Amino acid sequence: MGSELRKDMPVLQVTDLSKDYMIDDQRLKAVDNVSFTADRGEMISIVGHSGSGKTTLLSLIGGLTKPDRGRVLIDGTDLWALDDRKRSELRSRRVSFIYQFSSLIPTLTALENIILPTTFGDFSADVEQYARELLGIVGLEDKARSYPSHLSGGQQRRIAIARAFINNPEIVLADEPTGDLDEETEQQIIALFKRMNGEKKVTFIIVTHNREIADRTSRQMRMSNGVLVAQEQGNHL
Amino acid sequence: MKKIGIFGLALRNLRRKLVRTVILLVTVAVVTGTLLGATAFITGMRNALKIGTYRLGADVLVVPEKNEAQAKSALLAGEPTTFYMDRSILEKVQKIEGVKKATAQLFIKPTSFTCCYNVDAFLIAFDPATDFTITPWLEKRLKKPLADDEIVTGSSLPVIAGDTLPFFGTPFTVAGTMEPTGMKFFDQSVFMTMKAAYEMAANSKTKSMQPLELQKDSISAVLVQVQEGFTPERAAIRIEHDVDGVKAIASDEVISTVRRQLGGLLKGIVAISLIVWILALLMMGFAFYMIVNERQRELGLLRAMGARRDQIFGLIMTEAMFLSLAGGVTGIAVGSGLLYTFKDLIMRGLKLPYLLPSVFVLLELVAGALLFAILTGVLSSLLPAAAASRMEPYEAIRKGE
Ligand SMILES: Nc1ncnc2c1ncn2[C@@H]1O[C@H](COP(=O)(O)OP(=O)(O)O)[C@@H](O)[C@H]1O
Ligand SMILES: [Mg+2]
Numbered sequence: 001m002g003s004e005l006r007k008d009m010p011v012l013q014v015t016d017l018s019k020d021y022m023i024d025d026q027r028l029k030a031v032d033n034v035s036f037t038a039d040r041g042e043m044i045s046i047v048g049h050s051g052s053g054k055t056t057l058l059s060l061i062g063g064l065t066k067p068d069r070g071r072v073l074i075d076g077t078d079l080w081a082l083d084d085r086k087r088s089e090l091r092s093r094r095v096s097f098i099y100q101f102s103s104l105i106p107t108l109t110a111l112e113n114i115i116l117p118t119t120f121g122d123f124s125a126d127v128e129q130y131a132r133e134l135l136g137i138v139g140l141e142d143k144a145r146s147y148p149s150h151l152s153g154g155q156q157r158r159i160a161i162a163r164a165f166i167n168n169p170e171i172v173l174a175d176e177p178t179g180d181l182d183e184e185t186e187q188q189i190i191a192l193f194k195r196m197n198g199e200k201k202v203t204f205i206i207v208t209h210n211r212e213i214a215d216r217t218s219r220q221m222r223m224s225n226g227v228l229v230a231q232e233q234g235n236h237l
Numbered sequence: 238m239k240k241i242g243i244f245g246l247a248l249r250n251l252r253r254k255l256v257r258t259v260i261l262l263v264t265v266a267v268v269t270g271t272l273l274g275a276t277a278f279i280t281g282m283r284n285a286l287k288i289g290t291y292r293l294g295a296d297v298l299v300v301p302e303k304n305e306a307q308a309k310s311a312l313l314a315g316e317p318t319t320f321y322m323d324r325s326i327l328e329k330v331q332k333i334e335g336v337k338k339a340t341a342q343l344f345i346k347p348t349s350f351t352c353c354y355n356v357d358a359f360l361i362a363f364d365p366a367t368d369f370t371i372t373p374w375l376e377k378r379l380k381k382p383l384a385d386d387e388i389v390t391g392s393s394l395p396v397i398a399g400d401t402l403p404f405f406g407t408p409f410t411v412a413g414t415m416e417p418t419g420m421k422f423f424d425q426s427v428f429m430t431m432k433a434a435y436e437m438a439a440n441s442k443t444k445s446m447q448p449l450e451l452q453k454d455s456i457s458a459v460l461v462q463v464q465e466g467f468t469p470e471r472a473a474i475r476i477e478h479d480v481d482g483v484k485a486i487a488s489d490e491v492i493s494t495v496r497r498q499l500g501g502l503l504k505g506i507v508a509i510s511l512i513v514w515i516l517a518l519l520m521m522g523f524a525f526y527m528i529v530n531e532r533q534r535e536l537g538l539l540r541a542m543g544a545r546r547d548q549i550f551g552l553i554m555t556e557a558m559f560l561s562l563a564g565g566v567t568g569i570a571v572g573s574g575l576l577y578t579f580k581d582l583i584m585r586g587l588k589l590p591y592l593l594p595s596v597f598v599l600l601e602l603v604a605g606a607l608l609f610a611i612l613t614g615v616l617s618s619l620l621p622a623a624a625a626s627r628m629e630p631y632e633a634i635r636k637g638e
Contacts, residue, residue: 056631064541065631085545092543099634103538107249112241117542119241127240167543 009076011170011203012038012061017070018226019056030056032226033070040170041201043193045214048223054207057223058173061205062095063087074171092121096164100176102156104148104163111135111144114163127166134162138192154185161189165196172196174206178213190216243548247555250532258560261524265564265610268510268517270572273606275506277576278583280598295370295460296469298486299330299476305484308458312422312486317346317359321455322483329480330459335467336476340367341456343434347404348447358394359426360404362434370460371428379413385433387412391424402427406444407437461485514613521617525557529621536625537633546626553622554615561614565607573603 019031031053038044046054059065061072063079072079074094079087096117097103104113114131135141138158148156157177164172174193178186190213196202206217214220222230241249251258300308304320311318324341331339345360363371365382375389383389388409390396400411409429417424429437438451463472469487476485529536536549544552 059631062541064537064634065629085547088540088543088545091541097541099538105246105249105535105538107253108241108246116241116246116539119243119246120539120542120544120548123240163542 010037011040011042011075012205013071013073013076014061015071015073017057017060017072018068019053019060019065020068029053029226031060031067034223034226034228035070036221036228036231038171038203038205040203041197042219043197043204043217044206044219044221045217046205046207046221046223047209047214052223053226054223055175056226058097058175058205058207061171062097062173063091089121092117093167094170096167096169096172098161098164098172098174098177100179102148102153103160104156106148109145109147110140110151110159113148113159114166117163117167121167123167131162131166134165135159137195138162139188154181157181157185157189158192161192165200165202168200169202171203171205174204176207176209178208178210186210186213243552244555247552247559250528250552250556251559257524261521261560262564262567264517264520265561265613266568266571268514268613269565269568269606269610270575271510271513271568272609273569273572273602274576275510276602276605277573277599278506279503280602296463296488297461297473297476298488299326299459299461299480299483300457300486302482302484305486308484308486311344311359317425318344319346320344320457321451322457324454324456326480326483327456327459330461330476333472333475333479335464335472336461337464338367338369338462339459340364340369341431342370342458342460343431343451343455344457345434345449345451358390359422360429360434361426362429362431364431369462375413375415375428383412383428383430385430385436386410387429388433389428390414391426392417393424394427405437405441405447405449407440409433518613518617521557521560521613522620525553525618525621528556529553529625533625533628533633533636537628537630537635540628540630541634550622550626553618553625557614557618557622558611561610562607565610568610569603569606572606573599 014037015035017031017034018029021028021030034057046057048054056065060067063072066080074090077090079090082090104110105116108116111128111131114134115127118127132141132144135144138161140155140158140162143151143155143159148159151159161177164174172193178189181189193204193206194216197204204217206213208214218233220230220232221228298308298312301320301322304318307316307318307320310316327339327341330336341364343360343362345362347358347360361371365372375383379389386409388402388404388411390402390411390413392415394414396402396411396414398411398413401408402411403409404427409427415423435451435453438449441447441449461472461476463469473485473487477483536552539549539552
């Protein structure tokens, strides 16, 4: 990937990013003038009350919704200066999302769900091999042919996480990825993130309510009413 | 299993709500089947009429003014009939500008005493010297010209070559039988030479209990082929203008007469097809609106995975295309099956020289019906698919909750 050429450049630069919503003639600043940068391989957590704009911020960074003001640069490319097609292609190659809710396609098996993102982009033919590898990494190699309805909530989430890595993303945007999971699964998932972060230098931005997860990231950010109110360096556990 | 692909994804989606998929498929099938049935029926009928007049090879049929209706039913339904006019009309017609060839024919309706079997045979006498309508067909079956004691029979008559059949007391030898033409005018007729007919009439006074009143030099009709550059209608108008007491029926007019008779029926068929189609369009459109709506989040998630707008559009369109293709094929299979099965019933019910169109034309109709089915799919899903592709991914994911 072209990113090798720009090792010095931050993988993500967010500048004065804002998004407003009009609700009953009231302007709601969902994301308000947010700026920060993320270096390659950083693991950042975002905490904040419900409604403070965390999901909106992740969506802006991933190019899923258009900001009213400000810029998002991924590897130096201005996301919102691209047309929709180019933006989709960039997303396909470099960004992945992990959601709090079950995001698997019910008509596809676990393995097919993991492979699914490669349908939309230019990926090498042997994605199945890699998909099986990822299935092993999330500890579900025996569930390749299972449909989501036959998997537990935790298993489904692990499949969704495996799916997030099939495109070898540079940035993973995770929105409360362990939200409704038991502690043991939560631990597995954090360990998994750590592993991908260490092995593949994937940059993580994780929205979480979980203090413990936040503590294990390299940097913690806090949002309040759309504003980034604090950033602190973590203790790299 | 390699990649799933847009097509695979579309198929899985269709399987997800099987009942709805089947209902939509059946809808398209009904529309396509109705359409195929209607068009096959209409073209078949039109073809039968065209073939009828083409096979006759005549552009204009000149008959006594008062016998117009009889002439048309003879031509179209092979209804046996008898009427006469003077042979001088042939000469008059031959002289008219625009007439290339003209030949006379005699139509004789045999009485039940003259024949022994239970078919409405129709005697047609032609003039071998000038004929251009029947001879080409006879030549295919006969090695030598028809002698004056011979006849050729239509395919519907239960006789074989070598049989002897008496008409008005005169025995005739069957020289050959014709191939089925699908046209009763040919299939139920007995052909003899003009000379034979006159002799038969003369002899009937002594040989038959029911003599045939036929004056020498009587004819029933003059068949006309027009010159290039003249339309049958124009020639017909001239003939009627220049020759007293005749009706000149242009071949197209024959067709349009029948079309008028069947106009109500055809309009009904077209109206029903149209209504069924519009209903199907609305139903499919609504279904796809629902499909897009209920899968909003999923489509948003696909966008988040890197799916482009055109890929989302393609996904929805693929589902619609598959539905309409499968439905179209089903409809065509069932429709043509029914059409074929009830072909005879329809023909009998309508008392028409109705024919299924030729295989080639039928293939064209099938292709047309299939295109129409696809068009239905495209039209009904175009707007929902476009809307789906234009959704903002974040909104789609959020609202789809
Ligand atoms: N599409 C939208 N339309 C209207 N309001 C929205 C929309 N998306 C988010 N909001 C509002 O913006 C604020 C921030 O939402 P969100 O980013 O989901 O917060 P968080 O993820 O931190 O809970 C909330 O008040 C929410 O209601
Ligand atoms: Mg949120």
